[in-house]
Amino acid sequence: MxxxxxxxxxxxxxxxxxxxxxxxxxxxxxxxxxxxxxxxxxxxxxxxxxxxxxxxxxxxxxxxxxxxxxxxxxxxxxxxxxxxxxxxxxxxxxxxxxxxxxxxxxxxxxxxxxxxxxxxxxxxxxxxxxxxHETDLEAHLSEGREPSIGMATLIKPLPPKPRGDADAAMAQAPVSIKAHHVHGPQHHNxxxxxxxxxxxxxxxxxxxxxxxxxxxxxxxxxxxxxxxxxxxxxxxxxxxxxxxxxxxxxxxxxxxxxxxxxxxxxxxxxxxxxxxxRQQMFTFGHRPQTVQDVELGAAADGTITALKHGAIAATSQFEDYTEVVVNWSGMLYDVPDATLEYKLKSLDLYSPLDMRAPGGVTGDHAIETAMDALAYELNMDPVELRLKNYSEKDWTEDDKPFSSKELRECFRQGAERFGWASRNPEPRATKRGDVLVGWGMATGIWDASRMFARAEALLTVNGKLRVSSATADIGTGTYTIMTQIAADTMGMPIEDVIFRLGDTDMPMAPIQGGSWTASTVGSAVKQVCEDLKKTLFKLARKSSQSPFHNADFKEVIFRNGQMALRENPSIAMSLTDIVSLNGGRAVSETSTSMPNPLELKKYSRHTHSAAFVEVEVDEDLGTVTVTRAVSAIAAGKILNPRTARSQIIGGMVWGISHALQEDSKMDHRYGRFMNHNLAEYHMPVCADIHDLDVIFVEEHDEIVNPLGAKGIGEIGLVAMPAAIANAVFHATGKRIYDLPITIDRVLY
Missing domain, CATH: 3.90.1170.50 (Aldehyde oxidase/xanthine dehydrogenase, a/b hammerhead)
Incomplete structure (x- = not known):
């Protein structure tokens, strides 16, 4: 079972x-x-x-x-x-x-x-x-300042100190590229x-x-x-x-x-x-407008020798909202001379708010389109360039090794499924009827975090397990995977298990975000069920007539709704019979789960992905259609392939939306977002979405948490916009750095 x-x-x-x-x-x-x-x-x-x-x-x-x-x-x-x-x-x-x-x-x-x-x-x-009022970030780029330091920087670390001399290394590099990116604000909706x-x-x-x-x-x-x-x-x-x-x-x-x-x-x-x-949904929180500059320098063989990645983002006049934007470049590529810089500009806006893959999708787009541009300068396959500069450690975190990293396998399996080997590298070389066809790829990365959480498990007299934690389910499948974890841990039929959430009368859990709920609450559910098993074992061995009276806990197993001796499973008691020994009362436990701080200091913990995209571009109309895409994901143990795939597909759809459509349009004369409705704030409909494929690469990680699982809410989105932008370049020969890639930017 x-x-x-x-x-x-x-x-x-x-x-x-x-x-x-x-x-x-x-x-x-x-x-x-x-x-x-x-x-x-x-x-x-x-x-x-x-x-x-x-x-x-x-x-x-x-x-x-x-x-x-x-x-x-x-x-x-x-x-x-x-x-x-x-x-x-x-x-x-x-x-x-x-x-x-x-x-x-x-x-x-x-x-x-x-x-x-x-x-x-x-x-x-x-x-x-x-x-x-002042709401125009691009008019005030010279006024960027360092963000304030606060508790938020524990979760959202500021960029590390410069490494080596990036300016000198850039000047000496035989091949280099520069890119300037503008990402407009977006609203969650x-x-x-x-x-x-x-x-x-x-x-x-x-x-x-x-x-x-x-x-x-x-x-x-x-x-x-x-x-x-x-x-x-x-x-x-x-x-x-x-x-x-x-x-x-x-x-x-x-x-x-x-x-x-x-x-x-x-x-x-x-x-x-x-x-x-719906209009008022545009009056609080949004993905902040961010302007980025990226420079890469490389040797003739593709070894990256210099990296400069800077960003300035808009925040409110009353809070310093920050995102991790530039750090991802250092996590992905171990460059000897690198400078990462992040600044803020306060404007007359509401404070920005975390929006799926906050900072990650923004920074990844900049570095991964820069990598694509460098690959063309070097006349090198984009996958080969990334493998050439593959990072085995995270220099932004004091050269910590990764707890696990199967990114190479993401490249291999994703490229094979997509058919990357048959790619014609020449831009504008492939047509399908009257439209240009382009292929692009990009790497994705996101945190594999784990927080503090509590959970309660109660086994009723009729043999039903009730597990609860005050977490949330925003559509990710939390109800389902927590039920699976509890049923598996207790060795019970899943139909006898109910997981409840979303109530402050339940044990404490953190906000659901950052792709940490599966690892955080899942670990708490596993822990409380393990503790409940120990309590049941103690009940079962109390009587001198019990077949478990002289047994040790390590000698028993829980399966099929029973507790049995590991070496002789025929000696068993149903969980219902064990609960009956508790004087007609249910048996319950409440447990706390939190990460080991020593392990946190030793390893850098992340999910990784590789996205491969095909686009069709109509030169006459300027329209871009993503005809197919493959995302290969390395996220540790996949708890439920059905809900996990749903998460990744949702992220891929959002990647298409992010790259081609979403943009909150500010009229700076009024300091107001003008397209504050779903008619003018554009998002994909079913007709915009075509062949999307997901690969879960096998990855074992015994460090991130007891389940070996990493969160997947964000990783499906991160690499998609860059892969789409790179595919548009391959199709048209035109490098579009700003997002979204709208008709006017394609035509002009």
Whole structure:
């Protein structure tokens, strides 16, 4: 009975397709009121007047919250740091009259119905004293500065110190290339928009209690946020988020609808629901605009001797959001003389926010298109160039060896599946009918992280296993793989195992992001099941009549819902019979799992990939179509090939979107994102997606975690945009450095 490594169907699939699964704004609550957010219309300045009289005159409108009348119970003087907060001072909704960015919430209308609240919001009049704003990063590239140092840099390390003398080595290199890249901002746009339903549970001894259904990638993070901001105790706040309709990083931080809903419920002593519109989904968090410069110098045989990779990114005026952008170049290529540099420029925008493969997809595109350009300068196959400069250690982390790295095999298997050997290296040499055909490839890399987590396992008297942890499932398959891990560890039929998540009444788990949930929560689930087995063993051997009375734990195995002697499996007890020895009570354990800090210091832990892409380019129309792509992934033990493939395919689709379509267009005259809807914010539809293939390369890693698994949420995306850009060059002979590669950039 082995479930790990098997393509088990999603255990939550039926609930999702039948509508049984409830999302944050779908829970039925009696006596519910509705809040509607009014968004500011300027990018910088202050509010001079808010007139709510017309809205308040409508029957059924309860109140209009503004900075002038917001409750003083909120801890506005406290700089609370959530689990994903960068250095700085977090945004405080309705704090004062100052406007810090366009779309900032300036008021909340609360009414008996949603329709009434929305209509009343249209009657609220807001006047401003507008100030000159700055939102154009490219106009301020000379003003880049070093990022602030904070707790976030533990997860997002800043670039290492320069290695050797990159300028001198570059000057001496017989072959060199330079590239300048501009990556525009992007917005997450998950299907489920942000919403919070706050249930006012009444008061006990003068203390209010709340049950909160929140769209979040970490219920404990939202709970801690509410506790700190409103001065409540943890037992006054329960946050529940069993299902999330996509996140991509947008739910890592508590968003302002959570604050506004709790504030209103606390003040009105009523249950309140606040949901954001699609336009308002563009008013918080985004992948930051980033400008990069890359230089590579090489010997005639392809050995890279010099590397310079610099980036400057936009952040807000109140926080220093950072990403790991340039470090990946040093992880991929062991260059003796290298300088990696990362700077920020504060603008009148909301703080950027982690977005799938934050920094990784940005930096990888720059270095991997530079590698492709260098390969053409050297008249060398792009795969051969990468193998020539293959890194066996991570010099950005003090020359640590990799815990495992099967990237060579990714190159080999990916190239073979794609048919790379038959590539004609000459640009513009291949046509299919009236369109140009191009092939491109790129390397991908992402962290293989593991965090702290707790889990509970409870075996009931009727032999059912209930495992829980307060993690999230944003569509990655967490419900399913945790069920597999628990069933495998306990040796039980999977139909007897239920995994629950998304509730702060459950054991603590971190936010779901960074591709660390499988290794983090999975390790906790495995640990708690191992501990439960030991507890069951102790119960089974208590009686002198027990066949296990004189046995040692190492001498037993758990399989088929039984505990048996390893050397004589016929001597066995069912788990149900063992639980019955506990006086008719269930048997439970709660365990903690965390990485070994000594191992963290010894190894660099990453997933790797190789992406191969074919494109067709219509020279007359300037359209680019990705006709087929292969991604070869080295990610340790694959826990579930079905859900894993789904993750990689999703990443590949996003790679196509990232390379060819997605772009949040800012009008700097107004400091506002103008295409704030799904009609004008372009993403792929089914007709844009063709033949996508995934290879999971066998990789054994006993260091990353007890499961040997690495996260795969990001690695499917990282290499795709660079591979597409390289394929476009091969097709057209035109190197397009900026993203997205739109029609105008192809034609002109």
């Amino acid at each position: 082995t479930y790990i490594g098997q393509p088990v169907k999603r255990v939550d699939g039926r609930d999702k397709v039948t509508g049984k699964a409830k999302y944050a704004a779908e829970f039925n609550v009696p006596d519910l009121t509705y809040g509607y957010v009014i968004s500011g219309t300027i990018a910088k300045g202050k509010i001079t007047r808010i007139d709510s009289s017309k809205a308040l005159a409508l029957p059924g409108v309860l109140t209009v919250f503004t900075h002038e009348n917001r409750p003083h119970t909120a801890w506005f003087d406290m700089s609370y740091k959530d689990q994903d907060a960068p250095p700085g001072s977090p945004f405080r909704p309705l704090h004062d009259a100052k406007i810090k960015y366009s779309g900032q919430p300036v008021a909340l209308v609360v009414a008996e119905t949603f329709e009434l609240a929305r209509y009343a919001a249209s009657l609220v009049e807001v006047s401003y004293d507008e100030e000159t 998950p299907m489920e928009m942000f919403g919070t339903t706050v249930v006012y549970e009444g008061e006990k001894k003068g203390k209010p209690y709340f049950t909160i259904y929140d769209k979040t990638q970490g219920a404990p993070n939202s709970q801690l946020y509410v506790k700190q901001i409103f001065g409540l105790s943890l037992d006054q706040v329960r946050v529940i988020s069993p299902y999330v309709g996509g996140g991509f990083g947008s739910g890592l931080r508590p968003q302002y609808q959570l604050f506004l809903a709790v504030m209103a419920a606390k003040e009105l002593k009523r249950s309140v629901r606040v949901t954001l519109t």
